Structures are given as structure tokens and as C-alpha cells.
Amino acid sequence: MQAQWCPDANRDSPPPSERAAGTALLHKPCLGLLPQNLGRVLLAIPESAIHISQQTRSQLLREPQPYLAVKGRSDRPDFITTVDFLEGITLRSFEGTTPADTVYLVEGPFRCIDDAPLVPREGEYVLAAGSCRSALTDTRLYKWSSGDALADVTAEYLPAPRLSATEQAALAPDSLRMDLTQLSQAPVLRWSALLKSRHPGATPDDYTPIDMPAGMHTSRQLQGTLHFGYRVWDGAAFEHEPRSESGEPK
Incomplete structure (x- = not known):
């Protein structure tokens, strides 16, 4: 997976960054370029949904990020990460019984609140450009369709x-x-x-x-x-x- 640093392999050396030391969600993560399946999903989400340009997301995929491999429901591991962007973007794969069943959870700035002045701003993402200036976190679930398009399946899987x-x-x-x-x-x-x-x-x-x-x-x-x-x-x-x-x- 081309991790630059993992705690088990580098027990005698300190974490190379504060993010590699771990967060509330990621305990002792590896640090490196994201696993390809997570990066592919992050890049494919429409900008109109997540309010982050593809250019910005492409740059994030070229930077080391903390992630973990965790045991799931398949012989392949699930992966989880919190990408270092403003309040963070969490991605987690849920491997399926067959590859076609695999789904991906994404938590990030999906909910634009530009036109909702009464909504509390705690935890907001202040976005630099694009169609949305301020957004709150929301959780979405995605799945690759048979036509190799990324589909939002939140309502179907997690109503x-x-x-x-x-x-x-x-x-x-x-x-x-x-x-x-x-x-x-x-x-x-x-x-x-x-x-x-x-x-x-x-x-x-x-x-x-x-x-x-x-x-x-x-x-x-x-x-x-x-x-x-x-x-x-x-x-x-x-x-x-x-x-x-x-x-x-x-």
C-alpha cells in the first residue's frame, strides 16, 4: 500500500506528524498515500454534492494521509481515513461478500448552509471557492454501479x-x-x-x-x-x- 510510516513497523521512531500520531477515530494509523479504492471514490463524488473542487481533492490524494486497515466482512480489509481538509473528510470502505457489494461511507461538507442563516455554525467548513461558501458535515454512502459510475445509495442502505x-x-x-x-x-x-x-x-x-x-x-x-x-x-x-x-x- 506504499505507506510511508506505520506504527508496527516503526516502533522505535516517533510519528512523523501529529496526524500520524492518531485521532479520536484513528488509533495509531499508518501514514501515506490513500489506498486506491478510497482515493477513487473521493475524486469521483460530484463537486455539486461535496462542495470541494476536483483540483483540491486531487491535491489531497497526492499528500500523505493517515489511514487504517481493519478487518471486515471479506478476505480484503476495509480501510478508514480522515483526510486532512478543514474539519476533515472521513472515508471508510465496507467490503462486500462479493466485490460488487462493496460500499463506501463518506462524511464531509455535503450540506451547504449559505441560505440557512439560523443554522448554528459550530463545526462548519468555510470553503474558499465554488458554489458554496459554508457547509456542515453530513454522511453519504456510495457504491459503484455496473456501468462504473459512482452512485449515492444513502437512502437505500442507511435511511x-x-x-x-x-x-x-x-x-x-x-x-x-x-x-x-x-x-x-x-x-x-x-x-x-x-x-x-x-x-x-x-x-x-x-x-x-x-x-x-x-x-x-x-x-x-x-x-x-x-x-x-x-x-x-x-x-x-x-x-x-x-x-x-x-x-x-x-
Whole structure:
């Protein structure tokens, strides 16, 4: 894979950069040019979707990036990276039972907020040029079609959970997100959303969630958020696994 540095092969030498030392998502990554399958996906996403020019993405692919190879559902490893661009672009492959089943998750500046002045700007990508000046992160899923075109299959593979009226009333506006924190350990995702704040308009540091709504099962609560079950990649699809009392997939 032409990695320039890997922690297992260079135990006696320090990481060559801060990014190679690891992040919250990538623990002790290798550093080098991205695996070709991830780079190909990053370059093929339409600029109108991700709001980053192909020229900028091509340059990122010529620079060393941190990445990990992780065990997946195939004889081939899955790969995960956080590309060094503003707030970061996360990519992860989910190898399929057959190569045609493989899908790719991308988290990056997909959501343009130029015309949404009331949306909080925390974590925004301030973009230098193009059709969008400011964007928030969103998660998309891509797959190569039989005609070798990259298709957005998010709605088919990872539809957002249907919320009850009680859940909708308890959630902070625009807080439903895909949690990626387990992706370097296992092919597991989960939807979660923040409960409303007791003090609307307060800064994120002063966030205090409201009480869990009456009748909401305790297994739904996760540190001030509502949890909507795990999505576990089985080699062909993301199967839904409810959360157990311990907080882990059943």
C-alpha cells in the first residue's frame, strides 16, 4: 500500500506528524498515500454534492494521509481515513461478500448552509471557492454501479429512522446524526440525536439536556442523546440491531 510510516513497523521512531500520531477515530494509523479504492471514490463524488473542487481533492490524494486497515466482512480489509481538509473528510470502505457489494461511507461538507442563516455554525467548513461558501458535515454512502459510475445509495442502505411524535418533540432541532465512533473497530454505525436543551440559545459548553420523556425506554438514552439502534454491515446490507440494556448490540 506504499505507506510511508506505520506504527508496527516503526516502533522505535516517533510519528512523523501529529496526524500520524492518531485521532479520536484513528488509533495509531499508518501514514501515506490513500489506498486506491478510497482515493477513487473521493475524486469521483460530484463537486455539486461535496462542495470541494476536483483540483483540491486531487491535491489531497497526492499528500500523505493517515489511514487504517481493519478487518471486515471479506478476505480484503476495509480501510478508514480522515483526510486532512478543514474539519476533515472521513472515508471508510465496507467490503462486500462479493466485490460488487462493496460500499463506501463518506462524511464531509455535503450540506451547504449559505441560505440557512439560523443554522448554528459550530463545526462548519468555510470553503474558499465554488458554489458554496459554508457547509456542515453530513454522511453519504456510495457504491459503484455496473456501468462504473459512482452512485449515492444513502437512502437505500442507511435511511434515517422514523421518529415518533414523542421523540420529535424531545429532540433538539436538526440534531439527528450518524455516529461513526466505532468505525475503526467494527463495521457498525448508529443514529443518535441530542435531546433539547434546558436553556435554548445557550452555548454548546452550557448544554444541559431536558429529562428523558416519560415512557421512553432507558436503553434509548445515551449521555444526553436518543439512540436509535445499530446498523451493522453484513457484507451486503446494513442490518438493524436494537440496543440492549448494556448499550451494546444484541
